[in-house]
Amino acid sequence: MIIQDTSIPGCYEIVPDKFKDKRGAFVKIYSSNLFESYNLETNFIEQYYSISHQGVLRGLHFQIPPSDHEKLVYVITGNILDAVVDLRKGSPTYGKYETFNLNADTGNMLYIPRGLAHGFYVLSKTAILVYNVTSSHSPEHDTGIHWDSAGIPWPTSQPILSNRDMGFVSLSKFSSPFVYNGELNS
Numbered sequence: 504m505i506i507q508d509t510s511i512p513g514c515y516e517i518v519p520d521k522f523k524d525k526r527g528a529f530v531k532i533y534s535s536n537l538f539e540s541y542n543l544e545t546n547f548i549e550q551y552y553s554i555s556h557q558g559v560l561r562g563l564h565f566q567i568p569p570s571d572h573e574k575l576v577y578v579i580t581g582n583i584l585d586a587v588v589d590l591r592k593g594s595p596t597y598g599k600y601e602t603f604n605l606n607a608d609t610g611n612m613l614y615i616p617r618g619l620a621h622g623f624y625v626l627s628k629t630a631i632l633v634y635n636v637t638s639s640h641s642p643e644h645d646t647g648i649h650w651d652s653a654g655i656p657w658p659t660s661q662p663i664l665s666n667r668d669m670g671f672v673s674l675s676k677f678s679s680p681f682v683y684n685g686e687l688n689s
C-alpha cells in the first residue's frame with residue numbers, strides 16, 4: 504500500500520497492493536498500523552456506500568463542526584471523477600480543488616481530511632463508492648457547496664443531481680467554519 508501526497512495538504516491518494524491470480528484478486532484496503540505511521544486518523548466509526556448511474560454527480564459535501572470528519576473513499580465497481588475543494592481558512596490551497604480518477608481496477612483510495620468538500624461524477628455505467636468516516640452522520644451539520652462553483656472541470660454541464668445538491672450556495676458565498684491547523688498529517 505502506497506500513501507501519496509496530493510496538491511492539497513493532508514489529503515492523500517492511497518494505492519493498495521492488488522494480488523491477482525487465476526481466481527481473481529485480493530486487495531487490502533486498510534491497515535491501522537500504516538495509517539498511524541502517517542499520522543492519519545484511524546477511528547473510522549461509520550461506513551456506507553452509494554450506488555450511482557452514469558452521469559450522476561454527488562456533492563460537493565462535508566459536515567461542519569462539531570460533526571466534521573475525515574473520509575476514506577474508494578470505488579469497488581466502476582470509474583469516477585472524484586473531486587475535493589479545500590475550505591480551510593488559512594490553508595495554502597484554500598478555495599482550490601483537485602480531481603482524481605478513482606476506479607475499481609486500481610482500487611486507488613482517497614483520504615480526505617476534515618475541512619474539504621467532496622464530490623464525484625460517474626464515468627462508468629454504474630459506480631459503487633465506499634466511505635469510511637470518523638464521525639457519525641449528523642443531518643443538521645451535513646451540508647455542501649454548489650457543485651459548479653469551484654472551477655472543477657466536470658465532464659458535463661448537465662449532470663444528474665439531487666434536489667438538495669442543486670440548491671447549495673456557491674463557494675464564493677459560503678462562510679467557512681473550517682480553519683487550517685498546519686500539516687497535522689505529514
Ligand SMILES: Cc1cn([C@H]2C[C@H](O)[C@@H](COP(=O)(O)OP(=O)(O)O[C@H]3O[C@@H](C)C(=O)[C@@H](O)[C@H]3O)O2)c(=O)[nH]c1=O
Pocket residue numbers: 551553561562563564565621622623634640665667
Ligand atoms: C451521508 C448519509 C446519508 N444518509 C441518508 C440521508 C438521505 O436520506 C440519504 C441520501 O443522502 P445524500 O443524498 O446526502 O447522499 P449523497 O449525496 O450520496 O451524500 C454523499 O455524497 C458524497 C459526495 C459524500 O462525500 C458523502 O459524505 C455523502 O455526503 O441517505 C444517512 O442516513 N447517513 C449518512 O451518513
